[in-house]
Amino acid sequence: MTALAVRDLHIRDLVGDREIVRGVSFELTPGKVVGIVGESGSGKTLTCRAALGILPEHFVVSAGSIEIGGRDIAGLSDAEWTGLRGSTISAVFQDPASYLNPSMRVGAQIAEVIRVKKRASRREARRRAVELLAAVHLRDPALVYEQYTYELSGGMLQRVLIAAAIAADPAVLIADEATTALDVIVQAEILDLLADLRARAGLALLVVSHDLAVIAQLCDEVLVLRDGEVVERGETADVLHEPRHEYTRLLISEHEQYGLDKYLEAVDV
Amino acid sequence: MSEPILRVADLSVSYGRQRVLHGVTLDVEPGETVGIIGETGSGKSTLARAVLGLVPASAGSLRVDGSDVTRFSKRQWRAFRRRGVVQYVFQDPLRSLDPDLTIADSLIEPLLVRGVARAEAVARAEELLGRVRLDPDLLGRLPGAISGGQRQRVAVARALITDPALVILDEPVSALDAANRVLVLEILRELDAALLFISHDLGSVAGIADRVAVIYRGELVEDRPTRELITAPAHAYTRLLVSSVPTLRSATSDRAARDELRALLSA
């Protein structure tokens, strides 16, 4: 069964009266990872937001459809959305600190998700929250549970947010530039964690990034988005080996000329 | 060989009781590009600030272009900076260019401060715009009216206007899109000046640096030619760093090695 299906999605900006996203399609099945690569302003974040039902004020889905767990989301009521978000589809974004309440212990915020979504008892929710903090590879999860956002680093906050996002066992997790603000080493830790979650829980992932290399680490399939249009798509390995669009070629040549790839390829041969 | 343009010897910097840099030694030869890599809070930006005289050294010495600047007074620093031997490019050009000044005014500031006549300075600015692939029409605009990529090229041109021997760049391409990243790196590669290229991202430095120095918790742990450092990193931190940089090759094979190094470093 498809966990998330986006078909020929168009998103229109009512104020600017322009189509910002034109014809994006992809399907996520359990355990599958799809990547969207594109610059800021290419429409990748709007696509994610449409799938979560949280498009900004004056943007609307003007054509196409989105199905979550086989159910068309057009015309879902607020209450139905609340039931869906978290327990079926969930997301993490670039700036984890702004999604957490600074005046509440981070563990309590995860426990709250569990209590609401899973109708768990207070004690049970707490136990689960500590388990989740351990599952996102935080050392000493019981201590982190008691801490506030300002006591944690950016990488730790992103883990906490991932723990909260997977607290209600969603089928789909969207990671929108989730590692962009992090140092390279922490970024690799988060990417490894996402790979683990997919392998262990069969989570379907939608990974969005401006960096093709980040996508290459994780994704089975990649969409290259430019100015709202998919200019290239395919199995990740195929796209990397035989890019057809000029923009994809630019992204690849950047890594080959200026990135680590320049040296690593020499090693391989 | 001529004297290095920058000679950092056993430099330590402390903020209050906290020691941020500890015994860093580094030479930069004229025309050389050296990458400085480290994570947030590693002390890499403090090194740049010390070279610019924005933070005092608590021990060790700094020589720039043959002058010992370690104990310079405020006045000496001002006179030294006006010579324009060392210039600096910030990460975010939107914040490093005054929003109220035209591109021309921002570009020529380092010359005006030195007392160069405006007409002469503008002529030099026009000439430099060509080198960073920008249209002279831009001179009359405000920073808010041009794109991020154009702004960063303006910032690079501003740094070049005094014909510096050393340009320090702090994450100069991190805020740019792919096309502009490539363009700025291309421009930087053409320069004659020595470059000190500071970044948390080994990937963005690897392509243009002759040498890479790795700073970890305030100490310089490895300083070697780029190819050597990437293909055969010695220090555990460098090894983890190299295996963490995302590349186009799928990196699942490095996973076990990464986990091992993480355990080693956190011990």
Place this chain on the structure above:
Amino acid sequence: MLRRILTLRAGRLAVGILLVVALLAILGPWVAPDVPTAKPLQSLSGDHWLGTDYLGRDVFSRLLEGSRDSVLGSVLVALVALVVGVVPGLLSVLLGRVFEWTTLRLVDTLVALPFLVFAVAVTALLGNGLTQAMLVTGVLVSPLFYRVTRAATLAVAHSQYVEAARISGASIGWIVRRHVWAKVLPPIAVALAQTIGVGFIIVSSLTFLGIGVQPPAPTWGGLLASDLNYLHYRPFAPLAPALLIMVTVWASNLLADAIRDVSGAAGRALVDARKVAAR
């Protein structure tokens, strides 16, 4: 700057009104009709356009006569506050720790001083007169300017473009002229407009204590205060001085807003857009 202000309708209106007020201040005492004292507390009439006060003096001519001291007084207050507040406010951020600490403590002290006691003490020392009284008042409102300037400067001084200028060897004077001034001017202008308004009131309240302007010399604030005592006989009387004060203060605020609107990059864009729209 002035040219840019004049592109705005509000700016033209403000400058126009303030010019009239200035003219009033300069010419007022000369053109004031020399009307002999008549029956006290008369209503409006052809002889006495605004009636007479409790001593039978012509209110209209007293308003005109009082305009010089009133306007001069409040402008003086603002100027003193500007010099004593703005300059240290700028330098407290740019000049280093010692100067910063010293000025901050001085300002704390000024804020803690009881206004009237200080005013009486200074006039006792320097003599009694409008200038001395206004100097005192200016010094006492200067903490407002110090703080406004300091806050605005703090935001700018830690910006990267100021650091970039410093790395190029720019002096503090250069940094202030080139980068800081345009950003701190709008909040200062707003504070200035407020101070001009407060100045009118202070001039009159000091007159009450016999400090500054000596009765029977008239001021707008003084007229307003004395009219209020005879509200029962002449209920409309406070209207004229109150209106004059209100319009002047309003025009000052309008000017401050216009300065805010046209300064900086956003202001330049606004003015440009209007020019395009006008074509």
